[in-house]
Amino acid sequence: MDKTSSDAITSRFSDLSPLLEKWAFPAENQRSAVRWGASASEFEEFYSKMMPRLGEFLELLSHNPPNKLPPELHGIYQLVCAFAEAAPHHELYKGSAEVPHSFDPRRFRALHGNDPS
Amino acid sequence: MITNDTGDSISEQKSASPRISSTQELRDRFGVAPVSTESICNPAIYDLEKEKIFRKTWLKVATTWEIPEIGDCKVKDLPVLDTSLVITRGRDGKIRAFHNVCTHRGNKIIPETDTETYVRARANVLTCRFHGWVFSTDGTLKSVPAQDHFGELDTACARLREVACDVWQDFVFINMEPEPSQTLADYLDGLSVVFGGYPYAESTQAYRYSTVLDCNWKVALYAFSEGYHVPTIHAGSLPGFRGADHAEFKVMSPHASSTIFAGGMDTTPATSAFAAVLHGSAAHRPRPDQLPKAINPTGRPDFQFELPTIFPNLIIHLGAGCGYPGLSFFTHQFWPMAHGKTLWEGTNYFRPPATAAEKAAQIHVSALHRNAWLEDTATMEDTFKGLMSGAITEMQLMDQEFLIRHISQNIDKYINA
Structure with missing residues (x-):
């Protein structure tokens, strides 16, 4: 990707800065910690800003493997990973940070959880 | 000598057709009576299981x-x-x-x-x-x-x-x-008829979860061995799940298998978007053609995955991408740590993602499945406490809970051998 394209992407997603700051982390364990502390309104805001553009984001991410993404897409990728994990809490669990009627997720260990996604 | 359901010694088992032709055959061969909770509740039986099952099986x-x-x-x-x-x-x-x-x-x-x-x-x-x-x-x-x-x-x-x-x-x-009294090939002979030939080693992308549960290992194993619970326990994570059918039982003692069919569920917008990424990929699309011939032989379009119990403590759900999007197969394993303590391990296996979009889609599918597992594991410690209270001494099992009956009967055979 040349510099012009890179700058265009950075400019195109400048409005995502607050979401990036809150949600975008490289590893599942980091993202889980954020998700467990999120409120219903935060899930709703995340969903309402991400879902309309999810197709656009996925298209951008469909040209490289995760470890060979251009730097300007790292944040978008982490944001989409966080959304992949957070969307059910808005769509299915009414904004609850917990899966209703479930085992304590903090007792569940993701053995890959500290690896960058 | 340990024998299979027809009385043959286990070492003499051969690759005969394992398929059970009807619910009536299942009932006639394996019974319908309630199953004792003794092997779950009695610590002395756990000691026997260690010696006579875990130290003697593959x-x-x-x-x-x-x-x-x-x-x-x-x-x-x-x-x-x-x-x-x-x-x-x-x-x-x-x-x-x-x-x-x-x-x-x-x-x-x-x-x-x-x-x-x-x-x-x-x-x-x-x-x-x-x-x-x-x-x-x-x-x-x-x-x-x-x-x-x-x-x-x-x-x-x-x-x-x-x-x-x-x-x-x-x-x-x-x-x-x-x-060992049997080679691994002999021990899994009947199972190979059902599960052999799928390219398992192509699905090296693993999402692995584990937890330590305060329950006997069989409480956890049994909870994952039937589809009867799906519409209730998973109403949150699998909304609108319909047409569930746990059928096509196959017996290759001490192992057994079965198939989960389902008509569908209410797919959310996010799941539809992520699923489209995987279903649009040659590597991750549903591959019913890769299933071994003994699995879903009539090609039912509502096939989700095969659900076996591989004695004593392993389940390999083979879906070939037909159930959860992109998911080749997933495994559960139940490792006793003590009579009332179990390490559960659940792993989702996908083919390696070629793009970041495919990886994100796999993360979504794995998260949905992890959430369903959180719903499953929520019952286990309560179930064990309930059984240990002595309030009931038998489990009432319906036809779709056959695998539980079969495991229980094989545990009895091994510890009494």
């Missing part, structure tokens, strides 16, 4: 793709066997298993950092940190510091203590018997 401890390179090692802590094992890939490419015990004075060769620990043996040797004894990954004792100071030391006899180890469909199994 147990899956790894996959070949976890240790792909020469010198790769996996250490597995196995309280049910009172040992820690190290599984190695030697210079000759062969996979072997050893007690993780230095033959000098018993120290662990590889210190563990978790229930599973992965290391690469530099120069293909393992060195005990206590006194520096060096072993090859084939178990040979290679060198001993100050060896001439030992008045007597037979280095040939001081090899790492090897455990029977073999590979089936790229799953690595061990058997603690010094000379």
Whole structure:
């Protein structure tokens, strides 16, 4: 990707800065910690800003493997990973940070959880 | 002698058709009576299970793709066997298993950092940190510091203590018997008819979860061995799940299998978007054509996955991408740590993602499945407490809970053998 394209992407997603700051982390364990502390309104805001553009984001991410993404897409990728994990809490669990009627997720260990996604 | 359901010795089992033709046959052959909770609640039976089941049957401890390179090692802590094992890939490419015990004075060769620990043996040797004894990954004792100071030391006899180890469909199994009464191939003979031939080793992208549950291992195993619970327990994570059918039972004692069919569920916008990424990929789309012929032989379009119980503690759900999007298969394993304590391991296996979009889609599918597992595991400690209260002494099982009946009958056979 040349510099012009890179700058265009950075400019195109400048409005995502607050979401990036809150949600975008490289590893599942980091993202889980954020998700467990999120409120219903935060899930709703995340969903309402991400879902309309999810197709656009996925298209951008469909040209490289995760470890060979251009730097300007790292944040978008982490944001989409966080959304992949957070969307059910808005769509299915009414904004609850917990899966209703479930085992304590903090007792569940993701053995890959500290690896960058 | 342990026999199968038709009275043949297990070592004489051959690859006859395992299919049960009707619910009536299932009831006639295996009964309909309530099943005792004794083997769950009685700690003395747990001791028998350790001795007569876990120390005598083949147990899956790894996959070949976890240790792909020469010198790769996996250490597995196995309280049910009172040992820690190290599984190695030697210079000759062969996979072997050893007690993780230095033959000098018993120290662990590889210190563990978790229930599973992965290391690469530099120069293909393992060195005990206590006194520096060096072993090859084939178990040979290679060198001993100050060896001439030992008045007597037979280095040939001081090899790492090897455990029977073999590979089936790229799953690595061990058997603690010094000379196993059955080969792995014989032990899984009937199972191979149903599960053999799928390219399991192509799905190396794993999302692995585990937890320690305060319950007997069979409470956890039984909870994952039937589809009866799906519409209720998973109403949150699988909304609108309809047309669930747990059917097509197959018996290859001590193993058994069955198929989960389902008409569908209410798919959310996010799941639709992520699923489209996987379904649009040649590598991740549904591949019913890759299923072994004994699974869904009539090609029902509502096939979700095959649900077997591989005795004693393993489940390999084979879906070939037909159920959860992109998910080739997933496994559950239930490792007893004590009578009332169990390590549960659940792993989702996908083919490697070629793009970041595919990886994100896999993360979404894995998260949905993890959430369903959180719903499953929510019942287990309560169930165990309920059974241990003595309020009930029998479980009432319906037809779709047949695998539970079958496991229970095989546990009785093994501990009474």
